[in-house]
Amino acid sequence: MTSNMQAAHTAATNAESYRRAGRIKVLVIAASFVGLLLLAGSVAITGISETSLGTLFAVVVEKLTFGAVAASVDQQQARVLLHLRLPRVVMAMIAGASLSFAGVLMQAITRNPLVSPYTIGVSSAAAFGASIAIMFGVGFSAAGLYFVPLTAFLFAFGCAILVFSMAWLRGMGGQTMILTGIALMYLFSAMTAAVQFVATQEQLARVVHWTFGSLNGIRWDAVGVAAIAMAVALPLAQLKAWQFNALTTAGDDVARSLGIDVAVLRGLAVFLSVTVSAVVISFTGVIGFVGLIGPHVARLLIGADHRYLLPFSCICGAVLLLLADTLGRIAFSPTVIPVGIVVAFVGVPVFLHLVLSRRSEYFS
Template identity: 80%
Template sequence: MDIASSAGLARGQSDGISSLYRRAGYRKAAVILWSLLVLLLVAGGVAIVGIAETGLVTLLMVILQKVSFGHFVAEVDPQQARVLVYLRLPRVVMAMVAGGLLAFAGVLMQAITRNPLVSPYTIGVSSAAAFGASIAIMFGIGFSAAGLYFVPLTAFLFALGCAVLVFSMAWLRGMGAQTMVLTGIALMYLFSAMTAAVQFVATQEQLARVVHWTFGSLNGIGWDAVAVSGAALLVALPLAQSRAWQFNALTSAGDDVSRSLGINVALLRGIAVVLSVVVSAVVISFTGVIGFVGLIGPHVARLLIGSDHRHLIPFSAICGAMLLLLADTVGRMAFSPTVIPVGIVVAFVGVPLFLHLILSRRSEYFS
C-alpha cells in the first residue's frame, strides 16, 4: 500500500470517528431537550395537585395571563388563581431552580476535585449558612433594615465568608483539591459546633425557628426568592458551560496535563468555586439546608449521559430540578395536610443512593 492510499484510509477513519462523535453529541442534546420537556410537564402536573382543587386548564389560563402581562384575559376562578399564583407556582418553580442550582454546584465541585463524592456542602458552606441564620434568629444580628430578609442575607454572607476562608487557605497551599476539601470539612465541624452552642442557649421559640430553618423547606417561598435564584442560574450556567472543555481536560487528565494544554488550573478552580459557592449560598439563604441534591443529581446525570461536561452540566441541573421537585411533592402530599420539609424527604432518598454509590463504585472512586 502506497503513502497516498494510507493517508486516504486514515482520513476515512478520522471522518468516520468524527461522524460518530457528532451523532453521539446530537443524541445527548436530544436527551437534554426531551428531559427538559418532561420536567416542565411534571411541574405542570405537580402545580395542580394539592388540597385546593385546581385544573390544568386553569393553570394554562393563569400562565397565559401572566406572560402576556394582562393582554390575554380569561374567565378563571379567582380563588384558584390566587392559590396557583401565590402558593403553588412559586413553590414549584423554586423547587426546580433550587434543585438545578444545587446539582450544578455539585458537578462543578466534583470536576475541580476529580471526586464524584464531593458536593458544594463539602467545603462547609451549609454549616456556615446555618450558623449565620442561627445568629440572626437568636440575636437579631444582620441587615435589620432589610426587614424579613435579614435572616437570608446573614446566612448568605456567612456562607460566602466560609468559602472565602477556604479559598484563601487553599490558595496559600497551592490551590490543591485535597486542601480545599480538608479545610472545608474542618470548618464544617467548627460551624456545626457553633450552631449547636447557639441552639443550647436559645429559647424554645428561637430553637424551633433555627431547627425548622436547618431542615430545609420551600414553605412560604415567594416570587422574589424565585427571581434572585433564577438570575443566579441564568448567569452561572453559561459561564460554566463556556469552560466545559477545560473541565473535561481537568477531570480526565489531571492538573499537569491540563497545564500542558495551556489551561490555568488555579483560575479554573477559582471560577468553579466562586460559581458553586454563590449559587449554593443563594439557595440555602432562601430554603435552608437541603442536602444530597448536589451529590445525587450529578451522579444520576453522569450515569445517564456520560462525563462530557458539555452535556453533563445542563443535564445535572435538570436531574437536580426533577429530584427536588418530586421530593417536595412527596413531602406535601404524603401526610397531607401536614407538610414534611423537603430537606427531610431528600435525605431519606439521598442516603440510600449515596451508600449505593459508595458500595457499587468503590474501586473506581477510592482506587
C-alpha cells in the same frame, strides 16, 4: 497510500460518530427539559385545593402577556396557583438545578464524585449564620424579612472564601479544599449546636425548622433572585466546559500543559458554585444530597462531558427536588414534611452506594 486512506476513513467515521452522539445528547437534554416542564405543571395542580391544567395554562398566559389575555378562571384557584403553588414549584426547580450545578463544578475541580456544597461547609456555615440571626438578631436588620437569608448567605460565602484561601495557600489542590471544607463543616455544625443549646423554645423551633430545609412560604422575589444567579452562572460555566473536561480527565499538570490556568479555573468554579448554592440555601434552608445525587445521576445517563453534563445535571436536580417536595406535601397531607428531610431519606442510600462503588470511571 491505502493505509493512509483507511486511516482517513476511520478518522472521518469516528468524527461522524462523535457528532451523532452529541446530537443524541442534545435531543435527550431537550426532551428532558420538556418532561420537566410537564412534571412541574402536573405538580402545580396537585394538592388539597383541586385545580386543572386548563386553569394553570390560563393563569400563566395571563401573566406572561401582562393581562392582555384575561383568564376566565375562579379567582380563588388563581390566587392559590400564583401565590402558593407556582412560587414553590418554580423555586424547587431552580433550587434543585442550582445545587446540582454547584455539585458538578465542585466535583470537577476536586476530581472527586463525593463532593457537594454540603461537603465543603457552605451549608453548615449558612445554617450557623441563620441561627445567630434568629437567636441574636445579628444581621442586616434594615433588610426586614430578609435579614436572616442575607446573614446566611454572607456566612456561606465567607466559608467558601476561607476554604478557597486556605487551599490557595497550599497550592490550590483539590484534596486540600475537601479536607478544609470538612473541618469547617464540623466547626460550623458545632457552633450551630451551641446556639441551639442556649436558645429559647421559640427560637429553637425557628432554628431547627430552618435547618430542615423547606420551600414553605417561598415568595416570587426570592425566586427571582435565585433565577438571576443561575441565569448568570450556567452560561459562564458552559463556556469553560472543555477546560473542566481536561481538568477532570487528565489532571492539573496536563491541563496546565494545554494552556489552562488551573488556579483561575478553580477560582471561577468555586465562585459560581458557591454563589448559586448560597443564594438557594439562604432562602430554603439546608438541603443536602441534591448536589451529590443530581450530578451522579446525570453522569450515569449522559456521560462526563461537561458540555452536556452541566445542563443535564440541572434538569436532574430540578426533577429530584420537585419530586421530593411533592412527596413531602402529599404523603401525610395536610402535614407538610420539609423537603430537606425527604431528600435525606433518598440521599443517604445513594451516598453510601457512591462510597462503596467509587471508581475512576466516574470521570472517564
